[in-house]
Amino acid sequence: SAVISQKPSRDICQRGTSLTIQCQVDSQVTMMFWYRQQPGQSLTLIATANQGSEATYESGFVIDKFPISRPNLTFSTLTVSNMSPEDSSIYLCSPRLAETYNEQFFGPGTRLTVL
Amino acid sequence: AQSVTQLGSHVSVSEGALVLLRCNYSSSVPPYLFWYVQYPNQGLQLLLKYTSAATLVKGINGFEAEFKKSETSFHLTKPSAHMSDAAEYFCAVSDRVSGGYQKVTFGTGTKLQVIP
Numbered sequence: 001s002a003v004i005s006q007k008p009s010r011d012i013c014q015r016g017t018s019l020t021i022q023c024q025v026d027s028q029v030t031m032m033f034w035y036r037q038q039p040g041q042s043l044t045l046i047a048t049a050n051q052g053s054e055a056t057y058e059s060g061f062v063i064d065k066f067p068i069s070r071p072n073l074t075f076s077t078l079t080v081s082n083m084s085p086e087d088s089s090i091y092l093c094s095p096r097l098a099e100t101y102n103e104q105f106f107g108p109g110t111r112l113t114v115l
Numbered sequence: 116a117q118s119v120t121q122l123g124s125h126v127s128v129s130e131g132a133l134v135l136l137r138c139n140y141s142s143s144v145p146p147y148l149f150w151y152v153q154y155p156n157q158g159l160q161l162l163l164k165y166t167s168a169a170t171l172v173k174g175i176n177g178f179e180a181e182f183k184k185s186e187t188s189f190h191l192t193k194p195s196a197h198m199s200d201a202a203e204y205f206c207a208v209s210d211r212v213s214g215g216y217q218k219v220t221f222g223t224g225t226k227l228q229v230i231p
């Protein structure tokens with residue numbers, strides 16, 4: 001298991017601004033996944049990030065809109081850029097740990113509302 | 116790509132009754148399968164997982180699921196529902212993609228309502 005924290009837990013932002021979401025894990029992470037959960041819907045994978053390499057984005061998501069950083073093995077950030085109301089969602093980081101290759105853990109999520 | 120289908124977006128059961136949440140997967144090879152639970156305004160918590168060992172998997176909070184290859188199913192059950200089980204449940208499957216890592220794909224979720 002792992003302790004995963006996300007900051008901020010929630011935020012209300014204005015259209016056109018950007019928000020950076022932080023994810024901190026207390027164990028070494030092999031891969032970091034970032035998901036979006038829009039209201040009333042399931043989870044959609046945004047991108048996968050290996051430490052030391054460029055993130056891989058899923059169809060419909062681009063780096064300019066959702067830049068990701070992984071400066072070390074326990075920390076990652078996702079930025080939601082130039083926000084619009086359609087970006088209102090819960091954003092979750094999901095680390096895969098070195099010792100639990102087949103299991104994926106989830107952070108508590110960041111609830112974003114864009115006005 | 117592998118996928119999962121959850122039958123029934125909403126399920127209602129009486130307290131004390133059997134809980135059955137259905138999940139079917141599509142895969143050419145036995146996948147890894149998971150059930151996650153999401154309580155209101157909280158993150159996802161792993162209930163149980165199947166990783167090609169025993170086909171009957173026991174999880175937390177009295178839940179269990181059985182992997183049936185012939186039916187490509189991984190239904191979640193609990194003999195007796197408790198009010199605290201009211202939540203949304205997600206079935207998920209891992210997908211082996213290029214690069215050697217496994218991407219997890221989620222079903223659309225089933226909201227469980229427990230009626231007193």
